Amino acid sequence: MGKPSDLLQGTLDLLILKTISLEPVHGWAIAKRIQQVSNEVLLVQQGSLYPALYRLENQGWIQSETRETESGRVAKFYSLTREGRKQLAKELGQWERLSSAVGLVVKQA
Amino acid sequence: MLWWRRLQLRIRSLTERDRLERELDQELVFHLAEQKADYERQAMTAAEAEFRARREFGALGSLAEQCRDQRHTRWIEDLLTDARFAIRGLRQSPGFTWAAVATIALGLGANLALFSTAYRVLFRPLPYADPDQLLEIAGPIAGVGPATVLRQMAKQVEWAGYLPNVERNAQLGGGALRLRTAAATWNLAGVLGVQPAMGRWFEEREESAGRHRVAVISQRMWRERFSSDPGVLGRRILLDEEPYEIIGVMPAWFTFPAAGTELWVPIRYDPADISYLWGSYNLLPIGRLSNGGSMEAAQAELSGLIQRIRPMFPWRMPDQWGVGAALVRHQTALVSNARPKLIALAAASLFLLIIACGNVSNLLLARWIRREREFATREALGAGRGRLLRQLVTENLVLAGVGGVAGIAVALGLLPVLPGLVPDLPRLDGLALEPRAAVLVLFAMGMTFGVLSLVPMFRTFLLGARSVSTARMTLSRRPARVSLSLAGFQLALATALLIGAGLMARTLWRLDNVDSGIRAPGVLTATVSAGPSRCATAARCRAFVEDLTATLGGVAGVQSVNWSNGTPLVKRQSAMSVAVQDHPRPPGAPAFVLWHLTATPGYFPALGIPLRSGRLFTESDTARALPVAIISESTAQRFWPDGSAIGKTIRPVSGKVWRTVVGVVADVAHYSLAGFPSWVDGVQYVPLNQSMPGSGNVVQLSIFLQGAVTAGVLEGALRKSFPDVVLSGLAPLQRVRRESVADRRSTMWLLSGLASMGLLLGSVGVYGILTQRFAQRTREIGIRLALGATTGSVAVTVLREALVVAAMGSVVGISAAIVLTRYLRSLLFGVAEHDLAAFLAGPVVLIVTALLAAALPGLRAARVDPATVLRAE
Numbered sequence: 016m017g018k019p020s021d022l023l024q025g026t027l028d029l030l031i032l033k034t035i036s037l038e039p040v041h042g043w044a045i046a047k048r049i050q051q052v053s054n055e056v057l058l059v060q061q062g063s064l065y066p067a068l069y070r071l072e073n074q075g076w077i078q079s080e081t082r083e084t085e086s087g088r089v090a091k092f093y094s095l096t097r098e099g100r101k102q103l104a105k106e107l108g109q110w111e112r113l114s115s116a117v118g119l120v121v122k123q124a
Numbered sequence: 125m126l127w128w129r130r131l132q133l134r135i136r137s138l139t140e141r142d143r144l145e146r147e148l149d150q151e152l153v154f155h156l157a158e159q160k161a162d163y164e165r166q167a168m169t170a171a172e173a174e175f176r177a178r179r180e181f182g183a184l185g186s187l188a189e190q191c192r193d194q195r196h197t198r199w200i201e202d203l204l205t206d207a208r209f210a211i212r213g214l215r216q217s218p219g220f221t222w223a224a225v226a227t228i229a230l231g232l233g234a235n236l237a238l239f240s241t242a243y244r245v246l247f248r249p250l251p252y253a254d255p256d257q258l259l260e261i262a263g264p265i266a267g268v269g270p271a272t273v274l275r276q277m278a279k280q281v282e283w284a285g286y287l288p289n290v291e292r293n294a295q296l297g298g299g300a301l302r303l304r305t306a307a308a309t310w311n312l313a314g315v316l317g318v319q320p321a322m323g324r325w326f327e328e329r330e331e332s333a334g335r336h337r338v339a340v341i342s343q344r345m346w347r348e349r350f351s352s353d354p355g356v357l358g359r360r361i362l363l364d365e366e367p368y369e370i371i372g373v374m375p376a377w378f379t380f381p382a383a384g385t386e387l388w389v390p391i392r393y394d395p396a397d398i399s400y401l402w403g404s405y406n407l408l409p410i411g412r413l414s415n416g417g418s419m420e421a422a423q424a425e426l427s428g429l430i431q432r433i434r435p436m437f438p439w440r441m442p443d444q445w446g447v448g449a450a451l452v453r454h455q456t457a458l459v460s461n462a463r464p465k466l467i468a469l470a471a472a473s474l475f476l477l478i479i480a481c482g483n484v485s486n487l488l489l490a491r492w493i494r495r496e497r498e499f500a501t502r503e504a505l506g507a508g509r510g511r512l513l514r515q516l517v518t519e520n521l522v523l524a525g526v527g528g529v530a531g532i533a534v535a536l537g538l539l540p541v542l543p544g545l546v547p548d549l550p551r552l553d554g555l556a557l558e559p560r561a562a563v564l565v566l567f568a569m570g571m572t573f574g575v576l577s578l579v580p581m582f583r584t585f586l587l588g589a590r591s592v593s594t595a596r597m598t599l600s601r602r603p604a605r606v607s608l609s610l611a612g613f614q615l616a617l618a619t620a621l622l623i624g625a626g627l628m629a630r631t632l633w634r635l636d637n638v639d640s641g642i643r644a645p646g647v648l649t650a651t652v653s654a655g656p657s658r659c660a661t662a663a664r665c666r667a668f669v670e671d672l673t674a675t676l677g678g679v680a681g682v683q684s685v686n687w688s689n690g691t692p693l694v695k696r697q698s699a700m701s702v703a704v705q706d707h708p709r710p711p712g713a714p715a716f717v718l719w720h721l722t723a724t725p726g727y728f729p730a731l732g733i734p735l736r737s738g739r740l741f742t743e744s745d746t747a748r749a750l751p752v753a754i755i756s757e758s759t760a761q762r763f764w765p766d767g768s769a770i771g772k773t774i775r776p777v778s779g780k781v782w783r784t785v786v787g788v789v790a791d792v793a794h795y796s797l798a799g800f801p802s803w804v805d806g807v808q809y810v811p812l813n814q815s816m817p818g819s820g821n822v823v824q825l826s827i828f829l830q831g832a833v834t835a836g837v838l839e840g841a842l843r844k845s846f847p848d849v850v851l852s853g854l855a856p857l858q859r860v861r862r863e864s865v866a867d868r869r870s871t872m873w874l875l876s877g878l879a880s881m882g883l884l885l886g887s888v889g890v891y892g893i894l895t896q897r898f899a900q901r902t903r904e905i906g907i908r909l910a911l912g913a914t915t916g917s918v919a920v921t922v923l924r925e926a927l928v929v930a931a932m933g934s935v936v937g938i939s940a941a942i943v944l945t946r947y948l949r950s951l952l953f954g955v956a957e958h959d960l961a962a963f964l965a966g967p968v969v970l971i972v973t974a975l976l977a978a979a980l981p982g983l984r985a986a987r988v989d990p991a992t993v994l995r996a997e
Binding site for chain 2: 041042043044047060061062065066068069070072073074075081086088089090091096098
C-alpha cells in the first residue's frame with residue numbers, strides 16, 4: 016500500500032481539499048475525479064486516500080455526512096469546514112509559490 | 125475553536141466507537157462496489173471486475189487499521205484493552221487476586237485510619253484564629269494570684285486564666301445533675317479569638333464577686349437540655365444553688381479546655397480573699413503572643429515576671445518555684461501525652477503496610493515468574509517489550525486500584541470505631557479521612573511497591589527471555605534470592621512489631637499485678653455531691669453525711685457505707701503542703717507535700733487496708749477530740765525510719781493545728797498504679813469528722829459501699845429525702861482500677877493487633893515463597909531422593925531455608941526495635957525499654973511461626989516420589 020511516488024508529500028491533502036471544495040463528494044468519486052481531471056496522470060490509491068480523509072477529518076478541516084448517491088446506495092460524502100476552506104487557501108498559496116519557484120529553477124537550468 | 129472541534133471528534137471516536145467502525149466498513153465496501161461497477165462499465169465480466177477491484181484494494185483490515193490510527197485515540201483504547209485483559213487475568217486466578225486485594229485493603233485501611241487520626245490529633249490546626257500564637261506555661265505556674273499578675277504585667281503576651289474540669293451540681297427544671305464546667309477570666313474569649321454563636325461572652329465587671337452571675341453554655345447543652353430554645357438567653361440556671369443567667373451559647377466546635385465542657389462562668393475575683401488568690405485554685409494561664417512578638421522575648425519576660433511573683437505570695441515560696449517554667453504552644457501542650465502513643469501506633473501500622481506490600485509484591489513476583497514463558501511466547505509472536513511491560517503495569521494498577529478502594533472502605537469502617545479503641549486521646553471529635561494522611565500512606569505504599577515489585581520485575585524483564593527456554597530446569601538464583609530477602613525483610617518488621625507488643629503486654633501484666641494496697645472485692649464507689657447549703661457549717665455538714673449514711677445504709681443489699689474525699693486511682697489531685705515534726709525546712713526550701721485524704725472509721729477495713737501499727741480512726745475522733753492522722757507505711761519510713769512515727773505531729777503549712785499520728789497503715793496506690801508523682805513525699809489520712817467541708821463549700825465526697833446494689837436503686841433512695849444530691853459514676857473499685865490503665869491497655873491491644881497481623885502476613889509470605897520454591901525444585905528434589913537422600917534430609921533443606929530467613933529477619937528486627945522502642949518509653953511501666961524477655965520472646969515467636977509456615981512445604985518435599993518426577997521429564 017505504498018503511497019504513489021509521483022505525488023509530492025502533502026500534495027494529496029491539497030488535491031482532496033480542492034476536489035471537495037465545490038460540492039460534497041464521496042471517497043471513490045474523489046479518487047475518480049482526481050484521476051479524470053489530471054488526465055489519468057494522478058492515480059490515488061485507496062491505501063492513501065482513506066487514511067488521508069480520516070486524518071483531515073480529525074484535524075477538523077473536512078466533515079462527512081452519510082446520504083444516498085444517485086445510484087441509490089448509501090455513502091459518506093465529504094465537504095469542507097470553515098477551517099478547511101482557510102486551510103485550502105493557505106495550501107493553494109503555498110503550492111503556487113512552490114510550483115512557480117520550481118518552474119523558475121527548471122527554466123533557468 | 126479548531127481545538128474544540130478536534131476534542132469533540134476525539135471524544136466521539138471513543139464514545140461512538142462501534143458506529144464509527146460500522147461507517148468505516150460501509151465506506152470501504154461502498155468504494156469496492158463502485159470500483160467494481162466502474163470496471164464493469166469498462167466491459168469486464170463481473171468476476172473479473174470483482175477480482176481486479178479487490179486486488180487494487182489490498183487487505184481491507186489493514187487499511188481500516190490505518191484509518192483508525194488517524195483518530196489518535198489508539199493509546200486510550202490500548203489502555204482499556206490492557207485493563208480488560210488485566211481484569212480477565214485477575215479473575216482467572218481468584219486466589220491470588222483475593223489474597224492481594226485483601227492484603228492491600230487491610231494494610232491500607234489500617235494506615236489510612238491511624239494516620240488520619242494521628243494527623244487530626246497532633247497536627248490539625250486548632251480551630252482558633254492564629255492558633256500558633258496561643259501559649260501555655262509548662263511548669264507549676266498556676267493559681268489566681270500568679271495568673272492575675274501575668275495578666276496585668278505582661279506586655280509580650282496577653283494572658284487569660286481558666287480553671288478546667290470544675291464539676292458542679294446544676295438544677296434544671298426539677299432534677300439535679302452533674303455538669304462539667306470551666307471558670308475563666310473574662311478575656312479568655314478574646315485571647316482564644318472566639319465569639320459565642322448566640323448572645324455574648326462575659327465582661328470585665330462580671331469577674332468581681334457580688335455581681336449577678338452569668339454563664340455561657342455549650343451548643344450541645346443548648347440543644348439537649350434546652351431543646352434548642354431560641355429564647356434561652358436570659359434564662360436562669362442554678363449552679364450549686366446559686367442562680368446564673370445564661371448570656372451566651374458557644375459554637376458547636378468550641379470544646380475548650382476539654383471535650384465535654386458544658387458551661388463556662390467567669391472566675392469570681394475578690395482581691396481581699398487571700399486563700400482564693402494564692403490558695404489551691406489552679407487557675408491555668410493561657411496566652412496569646414502579641415502581634416509581632418517573638419517567643420524569645422515572651423520567654424524572657426515570663427522568667428522576669430516569675431521572679432517578681434514569687435515574693436508576692438503571703439507565705440514563703442520555695443526558691444525553686446517557677447524556675448525553668450517554659451512557654452509552649454497550646455497545641456503542643458494539649459497533645460503532649462498522646463504524641464508518643466500515636467507515633468508508636470502510626471509507625472507500627474506503617475510496618476504492617478510495608479509487610480502487606482511485601483506480601484503482595486511476592487505474590488506478583490511469583491505470578492510473574494509463572495508467566496515468564498507466556499510473555500516469552502508473546503514476545504516471540506511480535507508483541508513489543510514496552511507493550512508487554514505496559515500490560516504488567518496496568519495489571520498492577522488495576523490491582524492497586526481495587527485494593528485501594530477496598531482499603532478506603534476498611535478505613536471508613538475503622539474510623540468510627542477508633543475513638544472507642546483509644547478513648548484516652550484528646551481531639552477525637554469529627555474524625556474523618558485526612559487527605560494529607562492519604563497522600564502520605566499512598567506515597568509509602570507506592571514506594572514500597574515500586575521498590576519491591578517493579579525492580580525485580582524490570583531486572584528479569586530486561587535480562588530477557590533468553591533464559592526462558594531453560595526456565596523449566598532451574599530457576600535462576602536471583603529472583604529466589606530477591607523473594608527470600610523480601611521475606612526476611614517482612615519478618616524483620618514483624619519482629620519489631622512483636623517486640624513492641626511484647627513490651628506493652630509486659631507493662632500491662634506488671635500493672636495488673638501491682639499491689640494497689642486495696643483488697644476490696646465487691647466494693648462499689650461513686651461520687652456524691654450536693655450544694656453548699658448542706659454544709660453551711662461543719663456541724664450541718666456532719667449531720668448531712670450521717671443522714672446520707674443512714675439512708676444509703678438502709679438500702680437493701682448495702683452492708684456498709686464509708687466516705688473519703690477521693691477515689692483511689694482516678695488521678696484527682698489531693699495534696700497538702702505540711703510541716704513535719706523533727707524535719708524543719710530551711711527558709712526558701714519547698715515544704716513537704718503529703719497526699720491528703722479524709723476517711724471514716726470503717727474506710728480501712730472496707731477497702732482492705734491493713735493496719736501496721738497504732739490504731740485506726742474511731743467514732744470518738746470527733747471535731748472536739750484531739751486532731752489525729754494516720755500515715756502510710758512508706759511515709760513513716762520516710763520521716764521516722766527508726767519506727768517512732770506514732771505520736772509525732774504534722775501541720776498544714778497554711779494552718780496552725782498540729783495533728784498527732786495515731787496509726788500507720790499499709791501503702792495504697794492512690795494516684796496511679798505506677799505510683800505517686802515525684803513531688804509527693806507521703807500520704808496522710810485524717811478523720812472525716814475532723815475535716816468536714818464547712819463555710820458554705822460545695823460538698824463532693826467519694827462513697828464506698830460494700831454490697832451489691834444498682835445506681836437506680838441508690839438514686840431512688842436518695843430522691844425522697846435528698847433531691848438535690850447527685851450520685852454519679854457508680855462502679856466497682858476493680859473497674860476504676862482497670863480504667864486507670866486504659867491508655868496502656870488500648871495501646872497494647874492495638875499494637876498486639878498490628879503485630880499479629882504482621883506476623884500472620886509475614887508467615888503467609890514465607891509459606892508462599894517456600895511453596896513456590898518447592899514447586900520449582902520438585903525435579904531437583906526428585907533427583908536427590910533418587911540418588912539416595914533421605915526424606916528427612918530433604919525436609920530439613922526446606923526448613924533450613926525458613927530458619928535462615930527467620931533468623932536473619934529477627935536480627936534486623938531486633939536492631940530496629942532497639943532504636944524504635946524509645947517511643948514507647950513513656951507508656952512502659954516496670955519494664956525496661958530493652959527488656960530481655962520481650963526482646964527474646966518476639967524473635968522466638970517469629971521463628972517458631974516461620975518454621976510452622978515452612979512445615980507444609982517441607983512435608984510435601986519429603987513426600988516427593990522420585991519415580992513420578994523422573995518419569996515426568
